[in-house]
Each structure stands twice: as structure tokens, then as C-alpha cells.
Amino acid sequence: MLAWATVVPALVQAQSASHGQQLVESRCFACHSLDANRVGPALRGVVGRKAGKAPDYVYSDALAAATFTWDATRIKAWLTDPEQVVPGQRMNYRVDLAQDREDVVAYLSTLSAAPRQ
Numbered sequence: 753m754l755a756w757a758t759v760v761p762a763l764v765q766a767q768s769a770s771h772g773q774q775l776v777e778s779r780c781f782a783c784h785s786l787d788a789n790r791v792g793p794a795l796r797g798v799v800g801r802k803a804g805k806a807p808d809y810v811y812s813d814a815l816a817a818a819t820f821t822w823d824a825t826r827i828k829a830w831l832t833d834p835e836q837v838v839p840g841q842r843m844n845y846r847v848d849l850a851q852d853r854e855d856v857v858a859y860l861s862t863l864s865a866a867p868r869q
């Protein structure tokens with residue numbers, strides 16, 4: 753039998769990711785999609801991807817010159833204040849609520865293992 757201590761965190765995780773999916777679809781897809789570059793670069797696989805390096809996307813000089821890899825912490829900081837993470841970037845968008853940032857990252861993390869096109 754599964755203990756609640758095991759099941760509950762897993763359910764919370766699933767809920768965060770599904771709320772994160774709603775947030776990404778309603779807020780990020782104004783500029784991004786998962787698999788195509790639009791106003792912003794394709795987001796599938798961004799967790800674990802080198803910053804400023806999505807194929808065929810023309811970044812700001814600042815983000816193109818970045819040398820870090822996106823992980824949960826960096827993405828949450830980026831969504832809090834992108835200019836703080838990469839001065840000179842050009843994503844003029846923030847996610848105000850910490851819980852929303854958590855959920856967005858939880859969802860984006862579920863996409864990382866998906867095959868790239």
C-alpha cells in the first residue's frame with residue numbers, strides 16, 4: 753500500500769505542472785511556442801539548455817553572449833526580473849507570483865526529456 757507521505761507530494765507535483773501548463777499557454781504563448789521560434793525562442797527543452805542558444809533564433813546580443821545553462825533557479829530568477837539575470841536582454845515580461853513561477857518551471861521541466869525536433 754502506498755503511504756500518503758509518498759502520494760501527496762506526487763499529486764502536488766502533478767497539480768503544479770498542470771497549473772504551470774495553463775500559465776504557459778495563457779501567458780507565455782503570447783510570444784513563445786514549444787517547438788517554434790516566434791517573438792521569443794522555442795521553449796521545449798529550455799530547462800537544461802544553454803541560455804541564448806536555441807537554433808535559428810536571433811537573440812539580443814546580451815542573451816546570445818550568456819554562458820550559463822537554464823535550470824529551475826535561473827528560470828525563476830528570469831521570470832522574476834529578466835534584466836537582473838541578463839542586463840540588456842529584451843524579454844519585457846515578468847511573472848509576479850512566486851507560486852506561479854514555481855508552477856511554470858515545474859511544467860517546463862516535464863518537457864525537457866521530450867525529443868527535440
Ligand code: HEC
Nearest residue numbers: 779780783791792793803804806811812815841842843845
Ligand atoms: C512579450 C513577449 C514575451 C512573453 C510574454 C514571454 N517571453 Fe520569454 N522571451 C521573449 C523574448 C523576446 C526572449 C528573447 C530575449 C533576448 O533575446 O534577450 C525570451 C526569452 C526567454 C527565455 C530564454 C530562452 C533561451 O533560449 O535562452 C526563457 C526561458 C523565457 N523567455 C521564458 C518565458 C516564459 C516561461 C514565459 C511565460 C511565463 C515568457 N518567456 C513570456 C519574449 C517573451
